[in-house]
Amino acid sequence: MSEPPGTTVSLADAPSTDAPSKPLTAQRVQPLRRPGRWLVTLVVLVLVAQFIHGLVTNSFYQWDRFGYWFLRPTILDGLVITLEVAALSAVLGLLGGILLALARLSKSPVLRAASWTYVWALRSIPLIVVLIFLYNFSALYQTLSIGVPFGPAFFSFDESKLATDMAVAVVGLSLNEAAYAAEVVRGGILSVDQGQHEAASALGLPKSYQFRRIVFPQALRSITPNYVNQLIGLIKSTSLVFYVSLLDLFGSAQTMGSTYPGDIVPLLLVVTVWYLILTSVVSVIQFYVERHYARGATRSLPPTPIQKLRAGVTDLRARIRREASI
Template sequence: MATPSDVSDASDVSHAVPAAALDPVTSAAPAVKPAGAEHGPDPEVPPIVRRRHVGRWVSAAAALLVFVMVLNSVIRNEAFQWDVVGRYFTTTAVLDGLLLTLWLTGAVMVLGFLLGTLLAVMRLSGNPVLRTLSWGYVWIFRSTPLLVQLLFWFNIGALYPTLGLGIPFGPELFSVKTVNLLGPTLTAVIGLTLHESAYAAEVVRGGILSVDSGQTEAAQALGLSRRRTLRRIVVPQAMRSIVPTAGNMLIGTLKGTSIVSVLAVHDLLYSVQLVYNQNYQVIPLLMVATLWYVAVTTVLSAGQYHVERYYARGTARDLPPTPLRRLRIQLAGLRARLRTVTAPGGR
């Protein structure tokens, strides 16, 4: 039984300690910190020591050392003849070959993905004939080496000397000789397009299949047509899976166009070969072609990165920072540390 003195003591405590300051679990007043504890570390809490990644720093230093050694050997090696590389880097013959390579890459990618999209739709169709024909096309062109396909189309005149258009099993309206119709450049476009379309069909088909079937079912429940569902719902989501692989195909096609030099197409590599067959400067001219391929590939990779960011909207609350923005953040953090160290009383 509580005495009046106990009640008065409890009331004094409740008035001395506000209710908001009581611990929510124990309903007890928090321990009073000694004077000056707010401005210094708690002696009862052990200090936090950051983990030292010794192996990470050692491996980074070793990799950087190897990179510097390789770079030094390339720059200071007189056999590369960098003065000759600079002299032929922007010559008319090299730039004309570069333009043809870029045009060939763009034409092949556009035509290849148009045909590949059609083949992917056929492959996903409920029609067994269209599905089988699409599968057979992809099987044939993925099973044959690209060089064999190009040589086959280059010698198509041996099989079909003339090509004509007319009524089936009826009169022929007109015909043209294959030799006059298919030149080296057109043969390269046809061969590369048919080859790339087989891979593009699988890329598009994989992207469409990556979209959850519930998206299509929801669109059908809203009364959207099949074409509108494909265009407004399925394709935008499928592009997240299509764009990375398509970017790799674009870069592969850019480098793969060098194989058309066997058909005497004046692309970048063939133009360089014509030059070093005259002056016998093989290594410097090959370095010219290499540097142009590296430069164009770098530009295409940067474009692929930004296209991927565009189609990645909605998958996360915030997009990852670009390399330039990441560099700015790191520089800002470095400047903040330097100010902290150089400030009076800084450690």
């Protein structure tokens, strides 16, 4: 309906549909309800509680015997051997993997073919077969010599004197680990932007310097998580050295289980817990190594577990204050 001529309409008299009923500061943002998430969370919590209850109350696990064996000298001696084998194999395997990766990326067709053949062969042969073959290597070659092929030997030595149980275990695991580490390192090097190579070449930097100071540090961002995954697999693979007469952690538990057949389950639990501890320590080291090499690649470094805990406590306090003020 139109107003008569000369009539003035005030804006204050006009009804406002946009005016909020409460000030903006007094309004609360209601979170989106997710009943499905709460239901799944409840189911998971119930299953976890049932698992823990069964683990604690089941007398079949013999937790008193577990406590007896956990820190026994026999188990700790096997743990030390496991750590020694894993550490030596990890270092030698990584060094061998770097050399194989560089050979695979070389312009020499002979080096590329040799590296590819090695990686193909060692990734195809089961580790237990490699260890048993090396353990019986002296039956095939009683003596090893260095000299001219099909000619005189300059130096010879008895293979059986060098092939101790520890040496067989370390060599076998290192050879196997180098094949997998080669592909991890090669993938990390290929992940570095090609412009980095071109910029380093344009500056006239030597190839070795380019690799050590420019390419490889950036490649470590990709290499670290993949190789640590291999390292965790290596720690578990040390259990196979028992089959070459080396009493590592698993071998010690297996020997004690033969002597005390009633304690087989507690001994297996001891081995399981120790492997969980070792792999957890490696995972923590992996986090901080990745965080170190993330500098310059991300705007902010990922928070540490302690920082996450502090942030969670601060957020909880803020929520409590908001609830109390309403």
